[in-house]
Amino acid sequence: MTAPDAAGLRRRTRDLLAAHPPATTDRTDFLRARFDAGLAWVHYPVGLGGLDAPRSLQSVVDAELAAAGAPDNDPRRIGIGLGMAAPTLLRYGTEEQKRRFLRPLWVGEEVWCQLFSEPGAGSDLAALATRAVRDGDDWVVDGQKVWTSSAHLARWAILIARTDPDLPKHRGISYFICDMTDPGVEVRPLRQITGEAEFNEVFLTGVRIPDSRRLGPVGEGWKVAQTTLMNERVSIGGAAVPREGGMIGTVARTWRERPELRTHDLHQRLLTLWVEAEVARFTGLRLRQQLVAGQPGPEGSGMKLSFARLNQEISGLEVELLGDEGLLYEDWTMRRPELVDFTGRDAGYRYLRSKGNSIEGGTSEVLLNIVAERVLGLPAEPRNDKDVAWKDLAR
């Protein structure tokens, strides 16, 4: 079968809408039917929610569905599954794994989380210590993971664990799919600087994972994880925003509406940040224009860095601008939100939450190293961990 063109996709979308009128069809049933029609992610293979069509044609389908008022899945709630687990499954999963996992993942019936980081392995992720030991057809997993968003909601997790401590750290890792409902998986909320528990700690004690839920060959887990991590960074900082669309908009509106708060120092800082936010907007626009023109540049590596710094500076300015009100905080009650919300709640929350922007998804320091070495071609710092067995590394 040849991949459909825009007209073909439009016809298929209309057929779907005719067979499952959104007004009278249950949301989940509609999403399943959409997946089965190959209109979930059109660039995926036939039978796995797609039609092998060019990725850019997804917008044709989305526009038709939006115009018809069809329900959509919730990319924010299932972000980790959609953005990280799915592309990794697609590339490294067996046929059986793809058929079992992709449909409920996309529909949102099964939420995914990511068991990568550990207390002793953050930026140095490949130093991870969680062990997986072979026992017949199973692997027995013991260890502790941290910063796990959605773990309390997740049915499945992508997990990396050490399967051979005698090899250098990058070579002794394997990649698994972990059932979060299995015995031995314990999820504890991890309360943060904001008072909320957006993340969790996950303790794994004697968790048995069948070998059929390994992704990729034994010992190749680091390579598989690179696919996951690459897809994570692509998804950060890429969205189009209107003028004053991000954090700067909130502060600019307060500035206009509350003349009594204005000072000369704050004015200078506001204008400097306004200019930088506007420039960041055009930088993102230029990046997207390059992608559309088929000239992908390395600029994407920088977007997350700029976004983090700007969010932190603007939210810090906002607290100062509010003066007496900036001394107050909305609510310190520990909550477990389903979604991460950078711009929600009050100024104090925004200021504190923004501190995570330069840590999550790769610290700014690590990203600067990546820019320096991969974009500018600067030499790497000498390393002393590459050829040493993991068990002999200092910890």
Place this chain on the structure above:
Amino acid sequence: MTAAPTEETPVPDLLYSETEDDLRAAVRALLADRCDAPTVLGRIESDTPYDPRLWQGLAADIGTAGLLVPERLGGQGATHREAAVVLEELGRSVAPVPYLTSAVVATETLLALDAQGGPVVELLGDLAAGRRAAVLVVPFSAARPGAVRPVGVTGDTLEGTVTGVADAPAADVLLVPATDGLYAVETGAEGVAVEPLVPLDLTRPLATVTLAPAAGTRLADGASAVRAVERGLLAGAGLLASEQLGLAEWCLTETVRHTRERHQFNRPVGSFQALKHRMAQLWLEIVSARAAARNAADALATASPDTPLAVAVAQAYCSKVAVHAAEECVQLHGGIGMTWEHPAHLYLKRAKADSIAYGSAGHHRETVAELMELPAP
């Protein structure tokens, strides 16, 4: 010229076209041939800081002086987008040529007069063909016509002094904003004195222009003169961002090259994280400066209603990036960065002078405050 915060603005094209890439290649080849660092260094201390052969090649032979001038007036009929690419290359080689002042500011000022014939059209044809060069007689720091003190007029003669006029020593014609309009004055005419000053930026000479008194040709009356000068200064500020971008790129490229080769402590110094992060940070700023500069060039080219804001944003951002890049270039080159032989100082001097030209970053932030209704206390 108020852009309300909610107003829908057109989507700018921030990429380079194939034509622009070809133009860049032509300009770069010419500059590599006639304007390498030793040549610039050798020339700046001479009596003729400008290289007539270089200017001839750039302005006339490959036709860049006429990019902004319509074909029917003898120009190339291109836009600010193409002129911006030329300026990126000139910034990259700190070329001592009066491109920004003559081919952009003076040309744009004349174009804004919208003349159908007469001396304005004749002069535009000369500028476009690279036969002559002109400068607007205002201080290089001027950002708005309001900042310009016009020259006095008695009858047909002009009398007054304007100091800090960029590239005046290279000009054949002076465009003089006077109390009752805009005049063209030949630099060789009686009563005209162009006294070179000692500039911070050796690659862009400054002079004091004295008319005591001198005859001029009146080109426009008071109101249209003010509009034209405003237009010239806006285009100058907007395209200066591209010069600053090219300058910053050279500084980063050379710094990366140097720190990869220079060894200390038995390692290339560029392998130290303390230095790598500074260069990566500069790269980020340059990526952003490119978006800002392209946005300003595209706004000027398409006569976007967003142009005043796009120019103010580009200048408020790019001038700081250029200075930062040049300062880092000197520092990360270590001792050699402080020497006269190494060209880093030429870039630092140009970047610092550029940060004052056509309005400082602070001035342009004030413009943002006005346009976006973010008033001072």
